[in-house]
Amino acid sequence: MPSPLLSLDFLYGTAWKEERTAALTELAVRTGFRGIDTANQRRHYFEAGVGEGLTAAYRVGVVTRAELFLQTKFTYRRGQDHRLPYDPAASLTVQVAQSLAGSLEHLDTHYVDSFVLHGPASGHEWSEADAEVWEAMRKERDAGRARLLGISNVTVQQLEQLASSGAEIPTFVQNRCFARLGWDRDVRTFCDRHKITYQGFSLLTANPEVLQHAPLMTLAAQLEATPAQVIFSFAHAVGMLPLTGTSSAEHMIADLASVRLALPQALVQAIESIAG
Numbered sequence: 001m002p003s004p005l006l007s008l009d010f011l012y013g014t015a016w017k018e019e020r021t022a023a024l025t026e027l028a029v030r031t032g033f034r035g036i037d038t039a040n041q042r043r044h045y046f047e048a049g050v051g052e053g054l055t056a057a058y059r060v061g062v063v064t065r066a067e068l069f070l071q072t073k074f075t076y077r078r079g080q081d082h083r084l085p086y087d088p089a090a091s092l093t094v095q096v097a098q099s100l101a102g103s104l105e106h107l108d109t110h111y112v113d114s115f116v117l118h119g120p121a122s123g124h125e126w127s128e129a130d131a132e133v134w135e136a137m138r139k140e141r142d143a144g145r146a147r148l149l150g151i152s153n154v155t156v157q158q159l160e161q162l163a164s165s166g167a168e169i170p171t172f173v174q175n176r177c178f179a180r181l182g183w184d185r186d187v188r189t190f191c192d193r194h195k196i197t198y199q200g201f202s203l204l205t206a207n208p209e210v211l212q213h214a215p216l217m218t219l220a221a222q223l224e225a226t227p228a229q230v231i232f233s234f235a236h237a238v239g240m241l242p243l244t245g246t247s248s249a250e251h252m253i254a255d256l257a258s259v260r261l262a263l264p265q266a267l268v269q270a271i272e273s274i275a276g
């Protein structure tokens with residue numbers, strides 16, 4: 001099976017779009033996004049709306065299911081509101097299966113390309129609950145309902161604990177990426193070492209100081225690019241798979257165009273070390 005990552009430059013994030021989810025998902029696909037990130041977490045995502053947008057895009061022949069990379073997530077009870085995608089009294093293993101079954105229904109597909117643990121159960125360790133969920137996710141993958149697995153909102157300590165437990169290493173890590181933490185340097189280093197693809201989110205919203213950094217703005221202007229495009233281009237240059245959740249047609253085009261922006265290596269290094 002060819003790697004679904006080969007032609008994947010960007011993920012379109014579908015959080016916080018509520019009744020605009022279907023139209024914006026369809027627009028993102030029409031604009032050229034081929035990777036879609038969602039979650040079976042009604043509190044922040046309207047996954048059925050993502051499915052509606054995809055169906056509309058399939059109907060007009062913009063894209064086929066096979067040409068897309070669809071990623072969803074399993075979210076623990078504490079990250080959900082009352083609109084749960086599983087029976088909270090069921091075991092975690094059953095909750096994982098019910099959550100993914102719901103996602104497949106929402107997205108009208110037999111498999112997702114990536115199934116992500118939205119975040120470990122606690123902020124500081126890889127717990128027994130996480131081990132159970134991870135094993136349940138692996139079984140879903142082995143049954144063909146997901147192709148690849150990932151973990152989000154994870155620390156390097158948790159990844160190290162997971163690795164030393166002998167459990168399978170994820171294909172993806174998806175984290176909020178703060179420039180002031182060296183763009184999540186510790187986690188990215190772990191990812192490099194284990195051939196994990198690092199997906200970065202909040203690249204713009206977590207880093208307003210970078211977007212207003214005077215030397216960066218000057219360099220962006222020289223490249224005829226916006227500071228946002230420079231950040232996304234930097235993310236690509238250091239091997240990240242970035243997410244954007246823009247609701248603007250203009251920004252969708254600009255964000256995709258950032259992939260073709262070749263930053264001088266010195267600029268990549270300067271941005272990498274912006275936090276010192």
Ligand SMILES: NC(=O)c1ccc[n+]([C@@H]2O[C@H](COP(=O)([O-])OP(=O)(O)OC[C@H]3O[C@@H](n4cnc5c(N)ncnc54)[C@H](OP(=O)(O)O)[C@@H]3O)[C@@H](O)[C@H]2O)c1
Pocket residue numbers: 012013014015016037038118152153174201202203204205226228229243244245246247248251252254255
């Ligand atoms: N795993 C997790 O826990 C988690 C958490 C948060 C997010 N996510 C995922 O990541 C996705 C992205 O979320 P995010 O936190 O990165 O924020 P976001 O929803 O992508 O917001 C980015 C902000 O940047 C602006 N923007 C985008 N492109 C721009 C451009 N070219 N020029 C200027 N402004 C631009 C957007 O405004 P406009 O709309 O006006 O363009 C928006 O205000 C989410 O939809 C979700 O799928 C995952």
